[in-house]
Amino acid sequence: MKLKDKMYIIQYYMKAYSLNAYRIYNSIPDVTTREFAIINFDNIMKRHILVRDFNSFKRILIDENVKELYHSSAYYLFPDKPMDQKEWRGADLIFDIDADHIDRVRLKEVYICKKCGEVHNKPVDICIRCGGTVDKVKLIDSEALNQVKNELFKLIDILIDDFGFKEEDLKIFFSGHRGFHIHITNENILNLDGIERLEIKDYITMEGIDLVTIRDPNSRPIREIKRILREKKDELNIYFSPNEVKVIRDILNRGDINFYHFLKRIRGRRGFIEKLNKLLLKEGSVGIDGIVTVDTSRLIRAPESLHGKTGLVKSLLDLERLDGERIISESSPEEKMTSVYVRYIPRLLWGDYELNETFNERIKVPLTLSIYLVNMGIAYDIRDL
Numbered sequence: 222m223k224l225k226d227k228m229y230i231i232q233y234y235m236k237a238y239s240l241n242a243y244r245i246y247n248s249i250p251d252v253t254t255r256e257f258a259i260i261n262f263d264n265i266m267k268r269h270i271l272v273r274d275f276n277s278f279k280r281i282l283i284d285e286n287v288k289e290l291y292h293s294s295a296y297y298l299f300p301d302k303p304m305d306q307k308e309w310r311g312a313d314l315i316f317d318i319d320a321d322h323i324d325r326v327r328l329k330e331v332y333i334c335k336k337c338g339e340v341h342n343k344p345v346d347i348c349i350r351c352g353g354t355v356d357k358v359k360l361i362d363s364e365a366l367n368q369v370k371n372e373l374f375k376l377i378d379i380l381i382d383d384f385g386f387k388e389e390d391l392k393i394f395f396s397g398h399r400g401f402h403i404h405i406t407n408e409n410i411l412n413l414d415g416i417e418r419l420e421i422k423d424y425i426t427m428e429g430i431d432l433v434t435i436r437d438p439n440s441r442p443i444r445e446i447k448r449i450l451r452e453k454k455d456e457l458n459i460y461f462s463p464n465e466v467k468v469i470r471d472i473l474n475r476g477d478i479n480f481y482h483f484l485k486r487i488r489g490r491r492g493f494i495e496k497l498n499k500l501l502l503k504e505g506s507v508g509i510d511g512i513v514t515v516d517t518s519r520l521i522r523a524p525e526s527l528h529g530k531t532g533l534v535k536s537l538l539d540l541e542r543l544d545g546e547r548i549i550s551e552s553s554p555e556e557k558m559t560s561v562y563v564r565y566i567p568r569l570l571w572g573d574y575e576l577n578e579t580f581n582e583r584i585k586v587p588l589t590l591s592i593y594l595v596n597m598g599i600a601y602d603i604r605d606l
């Protein structure tokens with residue numbers, strides 16, 4: 222990154238953190254019991270930070286040249302001591318949905334030469350200009366967020382319908398980059414240990430589920446496999462042998478059938494069952510980053526803080542008004558337009574701004590998009606208009 226752009230971006234973060242300090246501070250329940258961590262503009266992480274009050278919080282944000290801010294999902298007696306002396310007192314339950322964990326979501330890709338910076342629009346093994354090695358870079362935009370949103374809704378349904386959380390228990394955030402976070406601070410979950418959280422995670426991702434071992438006919442795996450087979454009714458031959466397809470079609474055609482008994486009946490056919498298990502995992506899982514949910518001392522991005530790549534805020538979302546365009550617009554701390562020189566950029570939808578595919582041109586774009594493109598290495602020289 223050019224020094225001038227780095228200075229510009231540091232200024233942007235300093236201003237946003239200074240203006241948003243109170244908002245960030247207020248959005249974190251039980252601030253004084255959390256471990257805080259920062260990543261500064263030299264990309265150095267400092268952790269085990271205790272925040273005593275708002276003034277010390279604001280001082281950290283300003284003095285430490287903060288790019289990214291994190292806090293523990295856990296509550297501790299001594300947040301600033303080493304891990305083994307912190308004295309854990311519970312943790313929020315956190316879910317992280319990231320486009321990178323969802324095969325169904327297709328992000329736009331560019332290929333950047335590590336040596337000369339040339340940006341290619343198609344996959345190449347080596348740089349066409351200089352022969353250098355090439356990095357694949359995936360880009361998020363409002364369109365992709367709309368796809369990730371479907372995954373978010375699935376997760377919300379499971380948390381409410383199957384786990385019995387109330388909508389007001391769930392705080393839903395845009396992560397600032399490729400997805401969403403759900404924070405649950407309900408006291409019923411505070412003391413769940415790692416094993417219990419692992420079970421919750423497996424229920425959501427369907428990992429390790431064997432359909433024939435399930436005893437509850439109304440459980441989610443049974444409901445899901447039924448839904449998936451119905452949905453894929455016309456393409457079953459991709460997954461199953463002709464004989465298996467016939468068996469499935471028969472049962473589907475019978476109307477309101479009992480899938481539980483069906484599974485019991487075929488339990489001896491291990492190959493068939495394995496195919497069903499695999500299909501369930503592929504089509505019935507919700508794409509969460511499991512480790513975030515399971516780890517009881519995880520550091521998570523602080524609400525209302527800025528993402529280091531996009532300059533967008535991790536903002537609290539209103540479920541009633543959730544679309545990819547709005548998410549990016551409402552997570553931009555400043556509405557300002559800027560200009561930036563773009564090497565190559567595919568068609569992108571960034572909030573309300575639709576950008577066509579562009580090669581080697583100076584373009585006018587919203588400030589956060591300039592920051593994102595520069596951070597991703599596909600543009601340079603941000604200027605105010």
Ligand SMILES: [Zn+2]
Pocket residue numbers: 334335336337338339348349350351352353
């Ligand atoms: Zn090159």
